Amino acid sequence: MLSIFVFFTKLHAQELSSPSTDLIKNIESIILKENNFKKDTVISKKRLSYLNKSSNKKSNILYHALLANGFSVFFDRINNRSEHYFLKSIEEAKKLNDPALIIWTQVNYSQYLYYYCQIDKLIPIVLKTMEESNQVNPSEMILPEQTFKFFGWIMSTVEDNSAISFYKKSMQYMEKPSSESAGVLNAIGNCYLRNKDLASAMRYFNQSQAVALKIGDSIRYAKILGDKALVYEKKGNLKDAAHFLKQDISYSQKFKIDKNEMYASILLARILLKLNATTQVEKILARAGKIASSKSYYRSSLKEVIELKLLVLNGKNAEKELLLRRQLKRIEEYLLKTNGNTVLQRSYWLIQKKKYENDTKKIRLQLVQGERMKNIYIVILLLTIILSFITYNSLNKKLKAKKIKLENDRLLFEKMLKDANSDINTYAEYLKNKNKKISILENELEEIKNSNSIYLEDEKGKLQEMLSSHLMTEENWGAFKREFIKQHGDFYNTIIDNFPELKESNLKIIMLQKLDFNNYEMSNLLGVTIDAIKKSKQRLKKKLGDKYDLLFEIIDIK
Structure with a gap:
């Protein structure tokens, strides 16, 4: 899986009190103990509630960060709930002005972004976190072995040789021999393999193999x-x-x-x-x-x-080959939006540019005094511009041939998405219009009921027949349900998998709720009273118990 993390952002240095070693160890033990989530966020919340109820602000921060991990495991994709709790944990750590918690919460969030290939969002956070880690003594960091190993993954992904130094630094803080140390030795071997140093690569692979065999x-x-x-x-x-x-x-x-x-x-x-x-x-x-x-x-x-x-x-099977090429095109379009080569190459250019800027800054600071400073600074600046220009042009040459094609593919992909979305949206609009017609028919029927004229009886029968035809029939519901699943397949499958006790009548309410139908619109469409809709929701809440809130959290996710 592709990873990308690098680092360079101006850090505002802060003089902070050093946390005690015992407190760091206590936090680490909580993280290692509670970070093994099951696919049930209700249970997760209960397990972590002691952290949320604590008067200690650091415990509250851990609650938000670990709960974010729990939602990530539950949804197994990028989701609003995880995003909310990750950002809240980082925000609270910054308010507390605790560098160890700031670094850990940012690394925790970065690992989530990395796992789900959110490369563009990930880069600035990792760059900032790597720079901040340089300002803190590793012995005062939370889980320094995991933090430095993660930085190693990032630099390894962009083929930067600093990955090896991060890996070796992580080994200074991890138990040996262990699965973690075996994994890091293996990662160092891969760095040498990428550099075509096969002898060094095999040496580290053999060391890793020896540790793995020793610990089973x-x-x-x-x-x-x-x-x-x-x-x-x-x-x-x-x-x-x-x-x-x-x-x-x-x-x-x-x-x-x-x-x-x-x-x-x-x-x-x-x-x-x-x-x-x-x-x-x-x-x-x-x-x-x-x-x-x-x-x-x-x-x-x-x-x-x-x-x-x-x-x-x-070329042996033209029909099968055509199907595969269509599938390949869809995947390439998707990757352009997530972790495609274009994003990775752009990220790599950013890393190199930041490195040149940082090197220039260091040299300039060393030459603050002296008459030659101005001339040397100009030379350094020109070199930085030239190096950045060369790096940029080198990347452009590789991408130029694909630029027009990728743009056309992007526009086509957006059109495909628009077309795909139109079916269920059109269906929802159609049902909204039906509700308006039903309301008009009901008003007309009410006027007839209040009239004593016998001549309106025939008209009343016709209106009643029209009203019945506008209500949602089983056949209409079947068509609506098929269109809904096409558009909201992931949502429907999540509901079915996690709430097997739901009946078809419950699903009708849930699916209409997902499309933002209110109680009045639901009652008109299904041919029942508003009280009947409210009672259906009350019975559903009683049936699901603690899982009822989770159901509506899933419904609210866009």
């Missing part, structure tokens, strides 16, 4: 096998590379590590294609594709799977 960490051992396969591939030893990847996949399946199995399967498929073993490739890609399709944030991997499937087809 089979999951880490499986991942190391996959990374060692990359070394053999670069050496041209494809058969050994394939052998290691098959072992990796076997362990991943045994311990149900779908994500690692997916990555290893994609690598194995590439190698087997080089060995012309296409029959094996089709089976491997089918499994990898199934995993990649299960999560929206696996779409980069799904793109790779589809590209490999097209290589296997090689």
Whole structure:
């Protein structure tokens, strides 16, 4: 999975009192204990309530941060509830003027943004947090080993060699031997592998493997096998590379590590294609594709799977190839909005630009005195501009050929979204208009009822027939429900999965509520009284109990 974090923002240095070691350890123990959420936010709130009720402001901050993590696990995507609590935890930490909590809450939020590929939003936060961490003694930080390891991920993603120093710094604060230390050794090996230093890469992979075997960490051992396969591939030893990847996949399946199995399967498929073993490739890609399709944030991997499937087809099945290319286009359009290469390259340029600016500032400060300062500053400034210009132009040359195509694709994608949204919106508007007609018919019927004229009886019958035809029938409801699921499939599935006790009558109320129908509009449409709608909601609240508030939190999420 792609990650990106780097750092550079002007920090306003502050003289703050140092927190006690015992207090830091206490906070760390709470985080490690409570950060293992189940998919039930009601239970999560109850478990964390002791933090919220505490008179200690630091405990309140932990409550907001950990609850944000809980909603992230529950929804398994970017969501408004997590966003609210993450930002609230950061805001309260800043009010308290606690550097350790400020850094941790920002890292906690950054990990959430990283996991769900919100790259553009992530960059400024990580840059700021990395700079702030330079102003704090690591012994006074909360979970420094996790913080520095996270910074290492970010710099590794943008292929910056400072990643290695962050990784090594994290190891100074973690238990050895442990799964964490094995993971960091493995990450350092990957940095050397990216720099084509195969000897150093294999050395760190072997160290990581030794730790994993010593502590019995089979999951880490499986991942190391996959990374060692990359070394053999670069050496041209494809058969050994394939052998290691098959072992990796076997362990991943045994311990149900779908994500690692997916990555290893994609690598194995590439190698087997080089060995012309296409029959094996089709089976491997089918499994990898199934995993990649299960999560929206696996779409980069799904793109790779589809590209490999097209290589296997090689023009042999035009119909199937057409379907795959259509699917590939949709994924590419989605990635342009999230973690696509364009965003990553732009982020990389930003990092380099910030580094040049920072280097210039350091040199300028060293030459504050002396007659040569002015001339040297001009030279440095020119060099910074030239380097930034070269970096920018280099990126532009790579993107220029795709620029027009990407813009056209973006406009087409927006049109597709608009077309996709129009069906359920049109349906909702249609139902609103029906409500207006029903109100008019009811008023006319009321006037007839109040009249003593026998000549209006026939007209009354006709109006009653028209009123009945405008009410929501089972057939109309079926059509409405299908259109609703097309537009709000994720919402509908979340409701069905988490509230299996709901009946069809409950779903009608919930779906109309999602479309902002009020009680009066619901009663008109369903042909019942407003009191009947209110009683239905009261019965629903009694049925769901504590989960009723969660239901309406889900309904309110846009």
